Amino acid sequence: MAYGQTLPTAARRQASDLRRRSNRLAVRLAAIWRRDASDDFGESYASCMPEMFRLLDSAQLQTAREAMTATPLAMASLDGVDRLPEYAVDPRQWVGVNGNGMNTIDVMWGAVVKGKRVVSSVGSTDIALHVIEMELVQRSRTLLADTQRSAAMVAGRSRYVHCGYVRGLTPPSCGRCVVLAGRPCGSEPFERHPNCDCIAIPTSKTPNTAVTSANEYLDGLSDGQLAKTLGSRANARAWRDGADLNQLVNAYRRSGSVSAAQLYGRNVKYTTEGMTKRGLASSRMISAGYAKDYVKKGGRYTKVDRPRLMPETIYDICARTGKDPRQMLYDYGWIL
Known part of the structure; x- marks a missing residue:
């Protein structure tokens, strides 16, 4: 399923194949490690190496x-021009190295090393x-x-002097990827978060046909998939109620930015997230009376103890008080 993407058929097929290959590899590597794992991590790794690599x-x-x-x-689908490469590319050059040229043996x-740190921090062997x-x-x-992105970059540059990129999803995708899917990302492939498996699609011009509608993608998800993508069922409900997708996704942008606490x-x-680094309240929160725990200093409102509530808490409050969620x-800045 394309999930609203208007990316070329070849790119969608490539993304799907990459996802399946990555999943198969993950399952087999996990099985190999479990088979050979022991309390001697180095010896276990050495036993796994031949089959793993x-x-x-x-x-x-x-x-x-x-x-x-x-x-x-x-590229031909996006640009309307099918050009021959200016030089030959050997795919074997990507075997055994990661995106920055580091040997895959050292990467794995x-x-x-992380496992040893767990033990040194008084964690159990298990x-x-x-x-x-x-x-x-x-x-x-x-x-x-990284292999896909790097190989796509070289393949693209072998045909064009200047080459840009767009992000293609490999569904299911997280919210951070959904909001950026299909958007042009300059002359270098986009940055990725851990476990991101989006593919880079080279193009010599801004491809209007490649701009993805995130809303169309989300519309194609089940309730469970939507909740997983946006972080919670409450966030999914908020999006259906008109909340801005970027606001919902960016709430989780930094580790620990969404927290639980007791208030009254x-x-x-x-x-x-969505507040300044000094904890300033939005003018909406102040005018709506939700920011009465803010004090005005030097012409600016400074936070005392009233946070920006997540949709989950907003819906809970409204269910108990009868307020309009x-x-x-809107007052907390989720609906723009």
């Missing part, structure tokens, strides 16, 4: 070859083994995504 090398080669094939098709060894397994999976996904004897969820969503 045979699978990883094969997946990288397939991904690079696929990017070499799909990229010119996607970093998972073992927890450390699980951490290593999760790290191996995440690092393999990142390696494949009630449990609330709040975010520090859409009005509160």
Whole structure:
């Protein structure tokens, strides 16, 4: 399913293939680690290496070859011009290295280093083994995504002197990716968060046909998928009630920006995003009376203890008081 994306067929197929390949690799690497795992992490890693890197090398080669094939098709679809490459590209050059040229053996060894840190911090061996397994999976996904982006970049530049990129989703995708899907991102492929498997699609001009409607993507999701994408069922309800997608997604932009606390004897969820670093209240919150715990200093309102409430808490308050949730969503800056 395209989930509202108007990206080229070749790009959507490539994204789907990459997701399936990444999932298969993750399952097999996790099984290999569980089979050979012991309290001697280094020895366990050495036992896994032959099979692990045979699978990883094969997946990288397939991904690079696929990017070499799909990229010119996607570019021709977006630009209307099918151009021959100015130089040959060997997909084998992406095997055994990550996006910045680091050897994949060293990249994956970093998972073992994290496991050792768990033990050194008085964590149990079982927890450390699980951490290593999760790290191996995440690092393999990142390696494949980096391989695709890098190979697509080279394939694109072999056909055009100047090349830009758009982000293509590989559904299911997180909210951070959804709000950026299909948008031009300059002359270098976009930055990614951990586990992001979006693909980079090169184009020689701004592709109007590649601008994705995030709302169309979200409209195609089930209630459960929508809640997972936006962070909670309350956030999904808020989006349906008119809340701005960027506001909902950016509430989780930094680790720990969404927190729980007690306010006047009630449990609330709040975010520090959408407020200034000095904790200034929005003029809406002040005029609506939600910011009476703010004091005015030097012509500006400074936060005392009243946070920006998350939709979950807003709906809870409205259910108990009979207030209009859409009005509160507006007053707290969720509806623009």
